[in-house]
Amino acid sequence: MAVYTEVTDEALAEFLSLYDIGTLTAFRGIAEGVENSNYALKTSEGDFILTLYEKRVNKEDLPYFLGLMEHLRAHGLPCPLPVRAKDGRNLKELAGKMAAITTFLPGVWPRHIKLAHCEPLGAALAKLHLAGEGFAMTRRNGLGPDSWSPLLAKSLPHADSVLGGLGAELQAWLAQIEADWPKDLPVGQIHADLFPDNVFFLEGQISGLIDFYFACTDILAYDIAVCLNAWCFENHAELNVTRSRAVLRGYQSVRKLSDSEINALPVLARGAAIRFLLTRLYDWLNTPEGALVTPKDPLDYYRRLRFHFAVSGAGAYGL
């Protein structure tokens, strides 16, 4: 929910004159996306999204994100297509921020996850992975395994204020995840944040995958582990195996998992759970009292992590 940067009429008009997308007919801030300012832009040619990149996004990563979307779209994935300005560039400056226009995607993200969403989700994720092949750029996962220990260190002094013993438990769990982390799994371009609000559906089909601003080059199956955490839990504690089986079935209908990928699912799921637990814990401890935007409860992911540690093998996910 976010519009952080106001754009004046003059600046907008000047910005749009750099593009060949018709004349402006409407411009409204969108209350979605937490990292950037997003506007719905309507012109005589159709609907677009204007994104201004705020300080949490590293400018140097923008060519990767925009290039990846362009590559994925060219390879058939329904993701936003960055629109190139008259000079051929897809990244410009507006109101003192880096800015891009992308195409508008129809669809609605599911507020209630249903089983019927899960197989299409898995298939779309596998398509994303295949479509990413051949993309020449790479980006290190800024929230990958080597970031978790420093992230935990920042929250450690106050972790037990959230739950008694949480700090020590997370240290022990993290040490085990780091020791078990797989080294030789297939790597490629991953979304790394494919939560329900980033997946649009229309009449039961996936109509759009959005928000590639955590995308990076990392273990493909880790992206599945993120989705199992984000889409398949009930009450944050219990895996709905019917759903996770559907995600995996959808995925494998497009890209077959190797035995090593399947065997790594539990540790990847633990890793994905601790990644979101750690960022939420940090936000929880560092959001001022009384802020109107309530940080997400980190314990939702603590419960998931506990589940993944009780699991003895990939069978628990329905394989």
Add this chain to the structure above:
Amino acid sequence: MAVYTEVTDEALAEFLSLYDIGTLTAFRGIAEGVENSNYALKTSEGDFILTLYEKRVNKEDLPYFLGLMEHLRAHGLPCPLPVRAKDGRNLKELAGKMAAITTFLPGVWPRHIKLAHCEPLGAALAKLHLAGEGFAMTRRNGLGPDSWSPLLAKSLPHADSVLGGLGAELQAWLAQIEADWPKDLPVGQIHADLFPDNVFFLEGQISGLIDFYFACTDILAYDIAVCLNAWCFENHAELNVTRSRAVLRGYQSVRKLSDSEINALPVLARGAAIRFLLTRLYDWLNTPEGALVTPKDPLDYYRRLRFHFAVSGAGAYGL
């Protein structure tokens, strides 16, 4: 900037089935409007706005607001038209809130006010006043003169924390405004909150007036006074007379002001300034420290009020 209520897919689908506006193609939260939850709704038939009324809006006022928009639109004003459901009603329930669908209006609200906006603004306001004639319902101005004293009383204990002596100064000013308040000016349906973010322009013309949720039945010229405050000041302290003259010229090109209305402009402008000063002061003193939404500085309207008290007659506004 606001989406307070989440709408599930199922609830949305059921809600839309009550209307005859085509099939859903997109649904996004809008980051504008502070009182209600607003969504941009796109269907096979076009663009709409879905509004969920949050607790700051009194349910009993909704038939007035929606009825007024329908009346104004029928009389040629470019305001949102409430869409009637199949059963003929324009007000329904969704996600536990009262909800309405209105038509989408093109245009962009001016982030930078320019002289060229002011004459069309004045003319549009007068058209609103004329279009409101014949509307049978009335609504008391909940933020009218009789609300100001109780509102000030709530902020008085802490007013001086904002500016030394502010409390006593406001008490004295308010007493004078109350004593001078005009009794016999023409009354009708007024917008009462026609700030720049409620006025859309397209190619120099007004394409839409929105957000009628402060509308009420009150002194017509008070609406002009609100606009003079909202559109014609520079640095919150200096009236730009060229702009205020343009607003008044635009207004009078459609509806001629009487001598009594003209003579009352200074006290009406003082009243409008103290109304926004008092609500902002209250929000300022009652917004928790560190909240992500910064309340607006009440002193912006203190400076305007000071200007209006230094004025000896309507000539100061360019008449």
